Amino acid sequence: MEVNDAPKIGPVIQKERKERHLTLDRLAAISGVSRSMLSQIERGEANPTFAVLWSLTQALGIDFSQLIAGGITHQRKAEAIELVTLALTPEIKSPDGAWRLRILSSPALAGRIEWYEVEIAPGCKLQSAPHAPGTFEHLTANTDGLSVETELGRQALKTGETARYRADVSHEIANSGSETARALMVVLYDQDN
The missing domain is CATH 1.10.260.40 (lambda repressor-like DNA-binding domains)
Structure with missing residues (x-):
């Protein structure tokens, strides 16, 4: 591959x-x-x-x-460090090339806690429908130009800043900069729902 x-x-x-x-x-x-x-x-x-x-x-x-992994699971000895190569790191891309999410979290954690490397092209946005009740996102900007907007408010971020916000309402992350914006996003699901 x-x-x-x-x-x-x-x-x-x-x-x-x-x-x-x-x-x-x-x-x-x-x-x-x-x-x-x-x-x-x-x-x-x-x-x-x-x-x-x-x-x-x-x-x-x-x-x-x-x-x-292509449907083939191999029995192997437990390793001290599990390595996921770039080729096996799953990605989600918008059809128009506006954004890309690289899924960094373990599949075993899906629906509980997930983390993503986020890239958004200049002048573009990543729009999301509401997630499950009680879900929060934590977005740490690795570059300038990002902002988060929900129906509850809007917040611009500078490099190194983290926005924490409800993700059980419609929300979007926008890049108003002239370069591709990058961030780390952690999604925390409410375990009681």
């Missing part, structure tokens, strides 16, 4: 679906992902969001890391 290649998840989804004797329609009903999106994913014609991938792994009963 080349450094910039994304993991080939379509064949893994298709293989796991067929091993369970599920039709596209049945997997769509179980996962909540549309049949047309499933078909596009299996053919490698769609760039699914983390939420879509999470829904599919839960519906198929597979570990997220199996999906990223």
